[in-house]
Amino acid sequence: MNKHALKDALLAALDAEINAALSSASTAHATASDANNKPENKYDTLALEAAYLAHGQSERILELQQRRIQLARWPIPVIEQDDVIRLGACITLIADDDTERTVFIAPVGGHQIESHGIKILVVSPDTPLAKVLIGKSLDDEAALTLSGRKQNWQITDIN
Known part of the structure; x- marks a missing residue:
């Protein structure tokens, strides 16, 4: 995996x-600033709501930009097959029902990326899945309970 x-x-x-x-x-x-959206009465809040939305979006933009800077500056560590899982690891998991999942632990998560026809779930180290995986080794098992359902995974590849 590149x-x-x-x-x-x-x-x-x-x-x-x-x-x-x-x-x-x-x-x-x-x-929010359109002259046609001036309030006609005290209950007309379209411009006010748009201003709140613009402010919220501005905060979201700042957060995304900070995450992007953090990721851009992150040097990807070299991780070998016999290393323990840590930040920067790309892990292949196989579930009890033989479904396969690939997970990449990066400083910024919350995305799914496709590479060479493989869907890769990108998670940050503070997610429940990453917390279960970090410190484990090849052929270890990882169990995670989500929404009351327990899932067991076998670690089949680390890089």
């Missing part, structure tokens, strides 16, 4: 999120 390509794809996904948030903020700002 982790540098995964990092590039994740940066591109963050760029797309930032651009979408910028567009939404621009639309909300235009709505």
Whole structure:
């Protein structure tokens, strides 16, 4: 697995999120400042709501930009098959029902990226899944309970 390509794809996904948030903020700002949206009475709050939305989008943009900077500055560590799982590891898991999942532990998570036809779930180290995986080794088992359902996974590859 080419982790540098995964990092590039994740940066591109963050760029797309930032651009979408910028567009939404621009639309909300235009709505808030449009002369046609002056309140007609005390119950007309369209402009006020748009201003709140523009402010929220601005905060979201700042957060996304900070995450992008953090990821761009992150040097991807070299992780060998016999290492324990840590930040920067790309892990292949097989569930009890033989479904396979690939997970990449990066400083910024919350995305799914496709590489060579494989869907890769990108998680940050503070997610429940990463917390279960960090410190484990090849052929270890990992169990995670989500929504009251326990899932057991066998670690079949680490890089």
